[in-house]
Amino acid sequence: MLFSRLPPESFDQLLQPIDNERHHAGSVLYKEGCVGKEIFSIRSGLVKLIRLGLDGSERVVRLLGKGAVVGLELLDQGEVYKHTAVTLQTVDLCRIPKVTLFDLERHHPELCVTVRQKLQYHVDRADHWIEHLNTGKARSRIAELLLLLAEIGADSNGDIELVSRDDMASIAGITKETASRIIAEFKRHRLLYRVAANNTHRIQAEMLRELIQRESQSD
Amino acid sequence: MLFSRLPPESFDQLLQPIDNERHHAGSVLYKEGCVGKEIFSIRSGLVKLIRLGLDGSERVVRLLGKGAVVGLELLDQGEVYKHTAVTLQTVDLCRIPKVTLFDLERHHPELCVTVRQKLQYHVDRADHWIEHLNTGKARSRIAELLLLLAEIGADSNGDIELVSRDDMASIAGITKETASRIIAEFKRHRLLYRVAANNTHRIQAEMLRELIQRESQSD
DNA sequence: CGCGCTTTTGATCGTCTTCAACTTAGGTGG
DNA sequence: CCACCTAAGTTGAAGACGATCAAAAGCGCG
Numbered sequence: 001m002l003f004s005r006l007p008p009e010s011f012d013q014l015l016q017p018i019d020n021e022r023h024h025a026g027s028v029l030y031k032e033g034c035v036g037k038e039i040f041s042i043r044s045g046l047v048k049l050i051r052l053g054l055d056g057s058e059r060v061v062r063l064l065g066k067g068a069v070v071g072l073e074l075l076d077q078g079e080v081y082k083h084t085a086v087t088l089q090t091v092d093l094c095r096i097p098k099v100t101l102f103d104l105e106r107h108h109p110e111l112c113v114t115v116r117q118k119l120q121y122h123v124d125r126a127d128h129w130i131e132h133l134n135t136g137k138a139r140s141r142i143a144e145l146l147l148l149l150a151e152i153g154a155d156s157n158g159d160i161e162l163v164s165r166d167d168m169a170s171i172a173g174i175t176k177e178t179a180s181r182i183i184a185e186f187k188r189h190r191l192l193y194r195v196a197a198n199n200t201h202r203i204q205a206e207m208l209r210e211l212i213q214r215e216s217q218s219d
Numbered sequence: 220m221l222f223s224r225l226p227p228e229s230f231d232q233l234l235q236p237i238d239n240e241r242h243h244a245g246s247v248l249y250k251e252g253c254v255g256k257e258i259f260s261i262r263s264g265l266v267k268l269i270r271l272g273l274d275g276s277e278r279v280v281r282l283l284g285k286g287a288v289v290g291l292e293l294l295d296q297g298e299v300y301k302h303t304a305v306t307l308q309t310v311d312l313c314r315i316p317k318v319t320l321f322d323l324e325r326h327h328p329e330l331c332v333t334v335r336q337k338l339q340y341h342v343d344r345a346d347h348w349i350e351h352l353n354t355g356k357a358r359s360r361i362a363e364l365l366l367l368l369a370e371i372g373a374d375s376n377g378d379i380e381l382v383s384r385d386d387m388a389s390i391a392g393i394t395k396e397t398a399s400r401i402i403a404e405f406k407r408h409r410l411l412y413r414v415a416a417n418n419t420h421r422i423q424a425e426m427l428r429e430l431i432q433r434e435s436q437s438d
Numbered sequence: 439c440g441c442g443c444t445t446t447t448g449a450t451c452g453t454c455t456t457c458a459a460c461t462t463a464g465g466t467g468g
Numbered sequence: 469c470c471a472c473c474t475a476a477g478t479t480g481a482a483g484a485c486g487a488t489c490a491a492a493a494g495c496g497c498g
Binding site for chain 1: 280334336349436
Binding site for chain 4: 383384385
């Protein structure tokens with residue numbers, strides 16, 4: 001994670017502690033516009049970053065999993081968070097005070113590069129979001145979403161936990177009804193099926209990719 | 220720009236030069252997937268970053284103007300560019316070899332923070348893109364686009380240079396015909412009008428914002 | 439078991455896409 | 469300087485896709 005390249009003794013005399021925490025699904029890590037002093041490194045589970053519209057509607061702008069760091073905007077850009085961060089599953093994370101990061105950075109300048117890489121990851125994810133989750137027909141977008149979930153949120157078996165239809169809708173820029181219909185269609189065609197009592201699902205990644213290709217060439 | 224906080228003498232003995240260049244509209248700065256050794260700091264004019272789809276279609280993922288730096292992915296992330304960068308207008312820029320940046324960074328560790336801020340800017344722009352240019356009805360999106368152009372690309376009079384209908388379409392995730400119709404409608408309602416022989420236009424920012432609000436509450 | 443919430447499904451409606459024809463603008467060469 | 473050519477933009481008509489509204493079904497939980 002963020003500090004994996006630092007020697008253990010660097011942590012001996014920190015002014016503020018780095019906490020490990022476990023959150024259940026639906027926990028709000030922080031809110032858009034609120035002053036904050038902590039960033040979060042995700043050890044496991046999925047977190048969504050959302051923006052609230054004037055009318056109260058929410059738009060998901062990023063899904064982040066293991067290894068990602070959220071709240072980095074606090075470092076270079078003022079004291080308020082730019083998104084609301086909500087856990088989508090049970091999430092294990094480190095809560096890192098911003099001052100702690102500054103402390104460590106003073107003795108380990110190379111940490112700045114690590115942070116930059118974490119930021120670059122956000123850029124890459126955002127670009128991918130625009131290109132794949134907000135482009136093309138609804139069917140393709142949901143297919144892309146399933147592939148994304150498999151990429152960043154798969155368990156040891158490669159299985160995924162589906163997000164709510166509302167979240168799917170807000171991710172893909174469609175309505176929850178459309179999302180529901182498409183998921184139902186995918187299940188009927190066996191592109192997606194449940195493998196446990198909870199909402200653990202398995203996807204046919206290759207067939208989903210073929211579907212995406214078909215949809216785009218017909219346009 | 221990127222080096223504004225560095226002392227002038229830092230540039231005396233650089234191994235490689237920093238060039239100032241002027242490009243006309245339609246110039247390709249670099250291509251997605253190509254190995255590159257230079258980043259670009261924009262002094263004036265607009266640049267688009269695009270991603271190419273499997274079918275040859277292009278998707279604009281960012282518009283950048285004065286002060287933005289493009290190609291930063293080379294620093295932390297391998298040697299190839301992740302987008303194709305194309306100038307939309309006459310653009311003045313600095314071409315900065317990546318090794319030069321590393322050189323300078325060695326003697327000026329604070330430069331790393333500056334780079335981080337430039338990256339954070341990309342994240343902010345990408346989030347804004349998702350929230351405003353890829354959400355809601357086509358009319359709102361085009362209105363948002365005009366506001367964006369005014370924000371990052373306005374001249375000293377606050378006037379903007381319109382982008383092509385194709386670019387509008389690729390930015391907002393709609394078709395060029397729809398973009399054309401909406402621009403025509405805006406002109407009819409005097410939300411937008413030409414102020415010179417070239418395509419310099421003036422917008423009624425406040426009325427556009429009202430339009431956006433109206434559209435979203437009726438959903 | 440009943441309550442509330444999410445999901446599903448259906449029917450209708452509106453927006454945007456698509457395809458095609460036409461117009462305009464810009465650039466080149468006669 | 470104008471005729472021509474090509475690319476960009478405009479406009480219309482048709483149809484598709486997704487949104488919307490409404491109702492029913494499924495599900496978790498007290």
